[in-house]
Amino acid sequence: MSQTGSNKDVSEENLPSEQATAHEGAMGVPPRTKSLGEVADDPFADPGLPPHEPRVQDIDKRAAKRSERTVALLFTVSMLATVGFIASYVVLPIDKIVYVWPFGHISALNFALGLTLGLALFCIGAGAVHWARTLMSDEEHAQERHPIEAPPEVKAQVMADFKQGAEESGMGRRKLIRTTLFGALAMVPLSGVILLRDLGPLPEGKLRHTLWSKGKLLVNQNTNEPLRPEDVGVGSLTFAVPEGLEEDDHDFQKEVAKAALMIVRIQPEDIKDKRELDWSHEGIVAYSKICTHVGCPISLYEQQTHHVLCPCHQSTFDLSDGARVIFGPAGHALPQLRIGVNKDGYLEALGDFDEPVGPSFWERG
Structure with missing residues (x-):
């Protein structure tokens, strides 16, 4: 066997x-x-396209009309949702809290804005998809690949195919869909335009003025007491705020961000800038504490060189030479406050800063 x-x-x-x-x-x-050396006649044969099967909408005009009304309804809902977005933004207060299951307590404004904007965008997308799947032509056409630069006859064929596609889409004859689509697309951008209101009103002259004015006393920010010339020693750095500005004020942070002041005493013979000397009192100079780069508070003072340093990005200013920039990314010198002494012997402002404080902005002169 x-x-x-x-x-x-x-x-x-x-x-x-x-x-x-x-x-x-x-x-x-x-x-x-x-075996490895044997090759089949056509191992990657193209199976070809399956035979086209018409849809219900291609045969039944009533079904096509229903699909058209569905698409138009979706576009109309998108327009209504956009109107709801704008109405919610105008009507609902920003601090109103509501309970929404399962999210819990959330902002009514944020919930309404997200819901209406999401619905508006979803309905446009759903309408476009339903339009394409039920009413536009779904026949597939195979075409051999051609060189990147097509010959004139191919370009002409492409334009003809485009015109045919536009005709088959029904954009020209389906006026209801066309009108509601254009309406939805035109109204959705209004949501973004309305959101621009959050940028607030134009600053107008608010960036050019602070609480400093003629006769305002310089108050020590640490002791909350008015400053006398003898309170400022040579080589010391003192921070001051305008008289009447209290920490419990509603707008304290906003006002102190513009009016914060640093005071140093320099020997008059060491002051290089003549205007700085004229605006000082016995060598006591007052400059804005806000860096002109991005608005950080300046807090480092070099007694020997009379330089102040911003801790954020190391911009350095020379307080003996008009607080000009000697190093770093700051764009211009620190604004100076003109000071004097009143009849009671206290340091006082003789006006506001000579230019806007803080970083540069477009309208800055």
Whole structure:
């Protein structure tokens, strides 16, 4: 028996490849794959496009009309949602809190804005998808690849295909869809325009004026006491605020951000800028504490060089030379406040800063 089996194996090995493959199939053995050197006639044959099957809307005009009304309804809902967005933004107070399951207590304004804007955008997308899937032509056309620079006849064919697609989309004859689509697309951007209100009113002259005015006393920010000239020693750095500005005031942070002042005493002979000398009192000079780069508070003073340093980005100003910039990204010198002494011997402002404090802005002169 073993010899017979051996003879069978040998006979199979001697069969030609095609016969061996057929023999293996007949014996219940999976046919052998082609060797590495053998290539099939067309291993990547294009199966072609399946036959086109018409949709209900292609056959039944009433179904097409229903789809058209559905698309128009979605676009109309988008327009109504945009109106709801604008109405919510105008009507709902910013601090109103409501309970919405399952989110819990949330801002009524944020919830209404997100809901209405999301609905407006969703309905435009859903309407466009439903329009494309039910009313636009869904026939597939295969075309051989062509060079990147198409010949004139291909360009003409593309334009013809585009015109045909525009015709098949029904944009020209389906006026209801066209009108509501344009309405929805035209109204959605209004949501972004309305949001511009959050930028607030124009600053007008608010950036050019602070609480400093003629006769305002310089109050020590640490002791909350008016300053006398003898309170400011040579080499010291003192921070001051205008008289009447209290920490519990509603707009304290906004006002102190513009009016914060630093005061140093420099020997008059060390002051290089003549106007700085005229605006000082016995070598006591007052400059804005707000860096002209991005508005950080300046707090580091070098006594020997009369330089002040911003800790944020290392802008350095020379207080003995008009607080000009000697290093760093700041764009211009610190604004100076003209000071004097009143009849009671207290330091007082003789006006406001000579220019706007803080970083540069477009309208700055």
